[in-house]
Amino acid sequence: MEINPNMKPLRPGRIISWVAAGLIVLLIGGNSFASVEYGHIGLYKTFGKLNNNMLSPGIHFKIPFFQSVIQVNTQVTKAETDTSASSKDLQPVSTHVAVNYSVNKASAYNLMNNIGGNFDTVIINPATQEIVKEVTAKYPAEDLITRRDLVAGEISELLTTRLAKYDLVVNDINIVNFKFSEAFNQSIEAKQVAQQQALKAENDLRRIEIEAKQKIAQAQAEAESLRLKKQEVTAELIQLKQIEVQEKALEKWNGVLPTVTGGATPFVDIQALTQK
Template structure:
């Protein structure tokens, strides 16, 4: 009985030891390699010292227990921030900034070494706030609206400088919203109303001017037409007069053509009577 009990104890002890050995082997086996998925890199640290070269995607064998691999996402990520700032003329503004960025794979070890994995809250969001404040102070509130693209470019450039040294790369930068105080909005609305009224007045003035010019042109055209009509009538009268003169001369010519050479006999106290029936004329005096 005692031998049987001792044998059972040895079996149990052997089973436990075997199980522990298998467990250790499993742990060692699983700790001896790491799989890096697509879109990530592995940052290797040995006894806390980070290696400069990251692990690319694939299966990698490592030394268990002394080697640690931190996986860093290098796909495009999006962060949204809502910083407040003051314009050059001290108008308070609130904004919404959206940034698409990614981690440069070669810079991942340095990023993990200096910042860790919470780089979005530690680096990017504060950098957005600082960039917005710095650029907004260079423009008046109205210019922040009218020169929005310049403002956006300025913030983006400052943000690139602030986070670029950490290996963070900006892909897309957008100012999705700019809000001002109610007083400023009311002032802008009043200004726009005044500008619209001034524009309408100018348009009315231009319309009246054009209408007046059209009336002048129409009057000039009417005067030119009247003058042309008068000149035409004068020319017609001149032609008629010439025709009448020619007709009168023609009638005189017809009279001469029809004359038979006989002169009328004229009697009077002392008026001579010329008789031209012969070759020589005889002049007699009527009694």
């Protein structure tokens, strides 16, 4: 390989400049684009000021170093809240509620500009706690258990109205758990035991009544059968039965008359049989 004697050698300073220029280009290029994930919308933030131009999922250009893109989740999200309250009959109740909500896409700018990204702790949780306390106070403790769907429906209706002011959509409400005092739990258990015992006693009484009716019906049937049998007994039937008995006795007779003295009548009327 021949070396051109006229070619000037590269200076270290020039090499460093080229490397620095390349790094700057890469840095600027890397900060010129931002991606918005699926299920989100993006909003430009320039020098700390939010822009109402909403970005769909995908890659978008931005001014390097001076502009950023914040993402707002528009998918259904769950917020869980614990609330302590009192029922209508002044029983302490601890409630764990799960709220499924989503952000209204068209109003995402207003939500982020007026409240910010922590709207779940600023808006949703306090509103849920307040409404749960309000609704819980309308029902006796036992009704909170037996009418759980009605209670959840009322909480959902009130919370939907409240969060709509902040462009938040309530998709569903779930009362995960009601927790009462130990004394109340024991009283509920005792009541259930008493109800079960009363039900058993009622079933036993019903069974006894049915068995008694069955015995009466059986006795009546037997009495009716006996009455009908008595109606069937006539003088001719009695005489016929007597003849049948005498015939059976004659069949078994060996021809020897019994040697019995006295005025007793022979047990078979020979004359009557011979005249037939």
